[in-house]
Amino acid sequence: MKDKLGKVFRALCLVMTMFIAQNIVAQEKAKVSGIVTGEGNEPLIGVSVITKGNSSVGTVTDADGKYSVEVSSPGTVLVFSYLGYETTERMVGSKRTINVLLKSSSENLDEVVVVGYGTMKKSDLTGSVSKLSSDQFKSGNDLSAQQLMQGAFAGVNISQNSGKPGGSTTIRVRGGTSVNASNEPLYVIDGVPIDATAGAGQANISTYNNDFFDQEAANPLSMLNPNDIESIDVLKDASATAIYGSRGANGVIMITTKKGKAGVQQLDYGYSIGFSSQAKKLDMLSGNQYREACKKLGVSFNDGGENHNWQDEVLRTAVQQSHFLSFMSGGEYTNYRASLNYSDQDALMRGSYQENYSGRININHSALDGKLKLALNMNYGETHANQAPVSSTVGSEMGSSMLYEIYVFNPTLPVRNENGDFNDVAPYRVQPFSFENELIDKRVNKRFIGNLKADWNFYKPFTFELNLGYTNNTQDRNAYISKSNLLGNSTGGRVTTQRLKDYSKLMEMVLKYDQTFGLHTINAMAGYSYQYFWNEGLSTAAYGFLTDDFKWYNIAAAQTIESNTSYAESNKLISFYGRLNYNYGGRYLFTATVRRDGSSRFGKDNRWGTFPSFAGSWRISQEKFFNSNVVSNLKLRASWGRTGNQEIGNYNSISTLGAASWGYIFGGEKKTVVLPQQYANPDLKWETTTQTDIGLDFGLFNNRIRGSIDWYYKKTKDLLLTVAVPSPSLITSQLANVGAVRNTGLEIELSADLMSKKDFSWDATLNFATNSNKLTSLSNSKWSGDEVLWAPCNGQGLAGQYSQLIMVGEPLGTFYGKRFIGLDENGMEMYANDGKPEIIGCAQPDFTYGIATTLRYKNWSLALNFRGSQGNDVYNNTANNFMYLNSLPGRNVLAGALTSGISSNQAKTYSSQFIEDGSFFRLDNLTLGYDFSLPVLKITHARAYFTAQNLFCITGYDGLDPEVNTDTSGRGASVLGVDYLSYPRSRTFLFGVNVTF
Numbered sequence: 001m002k003d004k005l006g007k008v009f010r011a012l013c014l015v016m017t018m019f020i021a022q023n024i025v026a027q028e029k030a031k032v033s034g035i036v037t038g039e040g041n042e043p044l045i046g047v048s049v050i051t052k053g054n055s056s057v058g059t060v061t062d063a064d065g066k067y068s069v070e071v072s073s074p075g076t077v078l079v080f081s082y083l084g085y086e087t088t089e090r091m092v093g094s095k096r097t098i099n100v101l102l103k104s105s106s107e108n109l110d111e112v113v114v115v116g117y118g119t120m121k122k123s124d125l126t127g128s129v130s131k132l133s134s135d136q137f138k139s140g141n142d143l144s145a146q147q148l149m150q151g152a153f154a155g156v157n158i159s160q161n162s163g164k165p166g167g168s169t170t171i172r173v174r175g176g177t178s179v180n181a182s183n184e185p186l187y188v189i190d191g192v193p194i195d196a197t198a199g200a201g202q203a204n205i206s207t208y209n210n211d212f213f214d215q216e217a218a219n220p221l222s223m224l225n226p227n228d229i230e231s232i233d234v235l236k237d238a239s240a241t242a243i244y245g246s247r248g249a250n251g252v253i254m255i256t257t258k259k260g261k262a263g264v265q266q267l268d269y270g271y272s273i274g275f276s277s278q279a280k281k282l283d284m285l286s287g288n289q290y291r292e293a294c295k296k297l298g299v300s301f302n303d304g305g306e307n308h309n310w311q312d313e314v315l316r317t318a319v320q321q322s323h324f325l326s327f328m329s330g331g332e333y334t335n336y337r338a339s340l341n342y343s344d345q346d347a348l349m350r351g352s353y354q355e356n357y358s359g360r361i362n363i364n365h366s367a368l369d370g371k372l373k374l375a376l377n378m379n380y381g382e383t384h385a386n387q388a389p390v391s392s393t394v395g396s397e398m399g400s401s402m403l404y405e406i407y408v409f410n411p412t413l414p415v416r417n418e419n420g421d422f423n424d425v426a427p428y429r430v431q432p433f434s435f436e437n438e439l440i441d442k443r444v445n446k447r448f449i450g451n452l453k454a455d456w457n458f459y460k461p462f463t464f465e466l467n468l469g470y471t472n473n474t475q476d477r478n479a480y481i482s483k484s485n486l487l488g489n490s491t492g493g494r495v496t497t498q499r500l501k502d503y504s505k506l507m508e509m510v511l512k513y514d515q516t517f518g519l520h521t522i523n524a525m526a527g528y529s530y531q532y533f534w535n536e537g538l539s540t541a542a543y544g545f546l547t548d549d550f551k552w553y554n555i556a557a558a559q560t561i562e563s564n565t566s567y568a569e570s571n572k573l574i575s576f577y578g579r580l581n582y583n584y585g586g587r588y589l590f591t592a593t594v595r596r597d598g599s600s601r602f603g604k605d606n607r608w609g610t611f612p613s614f615a616g617s618w619r620i621s622q623e624k625f626f627n628s629n630v631v632s633n634l635k636l637r638a639s640w641g642r643t644g645n646q647e648i649g650n651y652n653s654i655s656t657l658g659a660a661s662w663g664y665i666f667g668g669e670k671k672t673v674v675l676p677q678q679y680a681n682p683d684l685k686w687e688t689t690t691q692t693d694i695g696l697d698f699g700l701f702n703n704r705i706r707g708s709i710d711w712y713y714k715k716t717k718d719l720l721l722t723v724a725v726p727s728p729s730l731i732t733s734q735l736a737n738v739g740a741v742r743n744t745g746l747e748i749e750l751s752a753d754l755m756s757k758k759d760f761s762w763d764a765t766l767n768f769a770t771n772s773n774k775l776t777s778l779s780n781s782k783w784s785g786d787e788v789l790w791a792p793c794n795g796q797g798l799a800g801q802y803s804q805l806i807m808v809g810e811p812l813g814t815f816y817g818k819r820f821i822g823l824d825e826n827g828m829e830m831y832a833n834d835g836k837p838e839i840i841g842c843a844q845p846d847f848t849y850g851i852a853t854t855l856r857y858k859n860w861s862l863a864l865n866f867r868g869s870q871g872n873d874v875y876n877n878t879a880n881n882f883m884y885l886n887s888l889p890g891r892n893v894l895a896g897a898l899t900s901g902i903s904s905n906q907a908k909t910y911s912s913q914f915i916e917d918g919s920f921f922r923l924d925n926l927t928l929g930y931d932f933s934l935p936v937l938k939i940t941h942a943r944a945y946f947t948a949q950n951l952f953c954i955t956g957y958d959g960l961d962p963e964v965n966t967d968t969s970g971r972g973a974s975v976l977g978v979d980y981l982s983y984p985r986s987r988t989f990l991f992g993v994n995v996t997f
Contacts, residue, residue, distance in 0.1 A: 031069070031070050032078070032096055032097070033098075034099045034100065035065045036099070037065055037099070039104055040756045042758055043066075044082055044085075045065065047060060048261065048263070048264065049067045049078055050081075052076075052079050058262070059940075060266070063931040063933045063941050064933060071092050075092070076091070078098065080102060085103060085104055114131075115235065116244055116254075117191075117510055117525060120581075124589055125589075126581075126591040126615035126637055127235070127239035127639055128639070128708075130152075130154070132153070134230055138924065138925040138927070144169070145221040149234070151767075151865060152767070152850060153850075154747035154748060154767035154768060154769040155236055155745065157171070157848055157869075158170070159963045161974045162983035163984050164214075164387075164983040168217050168219050168974070171184055171185055173185050174251065174745060175772075177689055177716040177743065179788070179812065180735070181645050181648045181687055181719075182250070182645070185251040186252045187220065187221065187253050188244075188254050189224070189449055190257055192451045192506060197220075205477060205479060212481070213387070213439075213441050213496075214389065223447035224358075224379065224381070225339070225341040228257050228360050229256070231256045232255055232256075233253075234251060234253055236712075236747075237641070238639060238640065238690070238691035238692075239593065239639035239640075239641050241643050242594075242595060242612065242642065242643055244595070246609055246611065246645070246686055247573075259328075260328040260335030260336045261328060262331065266327070266996060266997070267325075267326070268327075270322070270324040270993070272322045272993075274319070274991070275317055275318070275319055275988070276317065276320065276346075276989075277348075278985075279950055279961070280961065280984070281312075282878070283895040284892050284895065285893060287308055288307050289898070290892060291412055294889045299888060302413065304413035305412060306411075310407070310409055313432075314350055314402070315406070316346075316349075320344065321343065323341070324339070324341045325340045325341075334364070334366075336363040338362075339361075340358070341356070341359070342356070343355070347388060348986055349402060350433075351388065352387055354383060355384045356381065358379070359379070362376070368456075370457075371458070373454070375451075376453075377453075378448075378449075378450035379448070379449050380446075382447075388403075388441070389402045389439045391981070402432060405432040406432045407878075408891035409430075409431065415431060415433050416431075421484075422438075424486040429891075431486075438484060438488070439480070439485060440479065440551070441478075441479045442477070442479075443477045447472070449471045450470055453468075461514050463511075464509075465510040467507070467508040467510075470504070470506070471502075471503060472503040475498070475499070475501075476498070477496075477499075477500075478498075478552040480496075481495075482548050483548055488543075493544070494543040500536070501535075502535040504532060505531065506530070508527060508528070510525055510528075519584055521583040522583075524580045525579050527576070527578070528577075529574070529576075530575075533570060535569045538567075540555060540561065542560060543558060544560050545558055572598075573597060573600075574598045577596070578593070579591065585622070586622050591614070591639075592612075593613045594611070594613075597644065601649075601650060601653065602653050602686065603682035603683050603684040605682045606683060609685070612642060613639065615640075616637070617636060617638070618635065618636045619635045620635065620636060621634040632699045632700060633698060633699030635697040636695075638694050639691075639695075640692050640693075643689050643691070652720075653684040655678065656677045658675060659674055676730060678734065678735070679731055683736075684720075687719055691712060691713065691715075693710055695710040696708065705750070706750075707751060709746070712744065713743075714743040714744065715740065715743075716741045716742075717740040719738065719739030719777075720739075721778065722734070722788075736782070737780065738780050739777055740775070740776045740777040741774065741775050742773070742774050743772065745769060747769045748768045748769070749765070751764070760856065761856045762853070762855045763853065763854055765850075769849070772811075773811040774809065774810065775806060775808055775811070776808065787805055788805070788806035791803040791804040798877075801817075803817065803875045804843075804975070804978075813843030813844050813977055814839055815839070815840050815841035815842065816840065817837050818831040818838075818912065819831055819840055819911065820911040820913035823901050827906065828905070829909060846870050846872075847871065849867070849870075850865070859932055860929070861930075862927070863926070864923065864926055865924045865925040866921065866922065868922065869918070869920055869962075871919060873917060874915070874959065874979055877914070878981060878982075879914055880913075882894045882897070883896060883897050916959070919962070925949055926948045927945055930943065931943050939996065940996050941995070942993065943993065945990075945992050946989070947989070948987075949986075949988040950986065960979070960984055961982070964978075966978045966979055
């Protein structure tokens with residue numbers, strides 16, 4: 001596979017080289033050069049310089065603000081344009097040197113943001129939309145698209161679910177709105193909505209007595225390389241998200257990729273190499289401490305005479321590297337940009353790694369005198385991973401994983417016994433080093449997304465748009481437990497194979513109208529959308545092999561086929577939508593949106609839903625009576641709207657049948673039993689969110705300080721919950737709309753150009769957000785839901801206990817259990833109220849914040865990104881399992897167990913003792929860079945940089961990291977605020993260079 005991919009990679013490089021050769025040939029012309037500077041006389045990098053009337057001729061300024069362009073005649077006019085500055089024109093005449101001073105424009109007001117089915121100037125927005133441009137991105141080749149957004153937006157809480165390469169994230173836009181349905185936002189990439197949840201429920205490949213492998217779902221944006229992203233826009237309020245109707249309740253994230261530029265021929269190459277190590281380790285007993293503790297307790301144990309720290313020995317310093325190549329070219333009619341990316345990243349766990357391959361090409365073409373515009377966007381990515389067996393649901397004597405054994409394995413024993421075999425402790429404890437080669441988990445993800453878009457301005461103010469999109473994702477996963485390993489020798493080796501596939505087809509037709517009548521501007525659109533989703537999979541588990549060589553290559557060689565399952569699902573979404581924008585004199589702006597969605601996922605009586613929104617804004621600073629030398633921009637916004645959530649899975653509204661694992665014997669043959677799985681519910685309908693938003697946008701001192709303040713109130717009704725079916729019934733539960741939840745909060749975003757001198761500049765951004773979440777109902781007129789036990793506790797002795805309770809009047813993520821009040825004289829735990837469960841914490845933060853600042857001195861720059869959370873609690877399930885001395889000698893314990901005072905006779909109990917304050921302040925990213933140029937080598941711009949990621953985290957949390965959400969249920973969905981055997985977070989140092997030709 002690697003050889004084939006290498007050939008493809010080299011072939012694509014050859015094609016791009018041919019493009020370069022084709023475009024560097026030019027006839028001899030007069031050369032004009034100069035320097036472009038800003039108002040502080042600082043050189044401006046990347047200013048577009050093109051000839052007026054012929055955009056195919058042009059260039060961009062280098063790191064020193066210098067440019068050089070060939071012109072055909074003295075009458076040629078050069079056009080200088082740069083984001084945040086006024087466009088300037090200069091006639092060449094007889095001059096051969098033209099230096100230009102660009103004046104600042106109202107950057108924040110003229111900035112274009114992406115909204116549903118179009119773009120708008122930020123000054124014309126009536127809704128709450130936040131934007132992150134590529135020049136604001138953090139550095140790092142291992143960053144996902146979600147990590148680029150961490151700490152960048154108020155009201156958008158993003159946390160990594162683990163520290164593994166390519167790990168998934170949890171995103172909440174203005175709080176969670178659902179219990180059983182997805183809380184993740186909708187992703188729209190270049191106009192194509194993607195299904196981010198397909199296959200997530202199948203992430204757990206465990207079967208009976210085989211709960212050892214990674215259960216984390218794949219990142220749905222893994223095919224996107226940060227170097228290809230132009231901007232990320234987050235639509236937060238209902239006015240902005242209602243255009244996506246039934247998929248807008250959790251917010252919408254619009255991702256726009258980079259395109260070719262008219263008059264620019266540019267080749268970019270980037271390389272980086274990095275080193276990662278574990279940021280923090282658990283303080284488990286060393287070999288000497290373990291030996292002394294067992295002797296003190298008077299328990300017999302197997303003393304191997306050694307002193308190991310398995311975390312130090314099994315975890316490693318991981319190396320990563322990345323190559324990125326892109327080429328863009330543009331003429332008067334056609335622009336294109338193509339890119340290739342390759343990265344490989346060793347993981348902290350021995351034997352695990354990840355390789356990523358991706359390629360993208362965007363082509364834009366204009367015809368019919370600019371009236372017809374065509375755009376083709378295609379992206380393909382592959383991820384090849386050898387995953388460490390790091391299950392997050394193990395802990396009983398019948399389960400294990402690599403991380404679990406690193407913590408609990410006897411630290412006095414040698415790695416191998418006298419026979420040279422791994423020194424396991426039968427029947428349960430597995431030598432940690434054996435996992436590297438004897439438990440194999442290979443996963444290959446292939447993702448494609450593409451669309452063809454046509455815009456035809458067929459008659460003055462009218463434009464017709466057609467968008468055809470297609471996505472295709474596959475996952476091949478093969479896991480094998482060697483028969484030589486303690487976990488596999490009793491069954492003669494065990495194999496599990498999994499094949500998942502999903503695709504979607506999209507067709508959208510939109511008619512737009514844009515016209516200005518004096519002071520009146522009307523922008524309207526009406527559209528139709530059809531999207532079809534298909535999701536299928538199959539899985540096979542088998543055991544009993546004569547040799548480990550068979551693995552998954554020949555399952556027929558297995559003695560027993562343990563399970564053989566398959567499924568196929570589909571759903572359709574048909575939509576009609578429209579939007580009307582009215583602008584009077586740039587002062588009064590109104591927006592009305594409506595979308596009518598029909599989804600096959602819901603009951604026959606509720607398949608269609610209507611989602612309207614209304615918004616208005618008043619640009620007070622544009623009024624004649626407004627005259628201020630301090631306030632340069634002031635706009636008041638208000639909006640109301642209704643959105644939905646259709647991410648409930650397929651076939652939940654209809655009766656379904658399923659094959660049982662048992663059957664009857666008739667005539668010597670087994671007959672499979674087919675039983676009902678669920679009853680039909682024709683009343684099943686959307687979870688509906690109604691949201692009100694009031695906001696204020698402002699700019700001070702000619703917009704050197706700018707920001708926004710938003711207050712919102714969100715109420716979600718018709719929550720989908722599982723309710724009990726009256727007995728007697730073969731089916732005991734039913735999915736129904738019975739609940740309601742409320743979110744309300746405050747968001748503040750602030751940006752400032754703190755200093756701008758000739759050789760020095762300093763800018764900073766700050767965001768702050770609060771969100772109050774409360775479940776307000778668990779019943780309706782037909783159904784009555786019970787309080788729901790949530791987030792199962794894991795670990796030996798903790799099975800059957802739950803850490804959270806979904807209850808009316810409290811937030812989602814409420815921890816519920818015994819309140820620990822201390823120890824008695826015998827070291828036994830004591831609890832308040834005779835041990836009756838009560839509320840003991842909440843995973844929801846009081847507020848979150850992010851700080852980003854950049855300092856530039858001449859060619860040097862320093863960028864810092866900080867992020868924090870305050871008031872959120874974390875259940876340290878890991879400590880709950882490892883803090884009790886009664887685990888000795890079979891399982892090692894935390895060093896704190898020796899000084900905790902807890903008796904060795906105390907049984908493990910879930911209580912407030914293990915609910916910890918998860919507040920933190922983190923330096924996410926630090927980048928020091930130097931910009932320069934090498935004209936001798938035709939390098940117009942180069943940048944060398946050093947980046948440190950996760951440099952420090954200030955927190956009182958005792959676990960590995962307070963920012964963690966573990967899938968303790970094994971369902972492929974992480975639980976908010978629970979930490980159990982989480983993959984260690986790394987601290988990474990990167991060195992890289994980017995060059996532009």
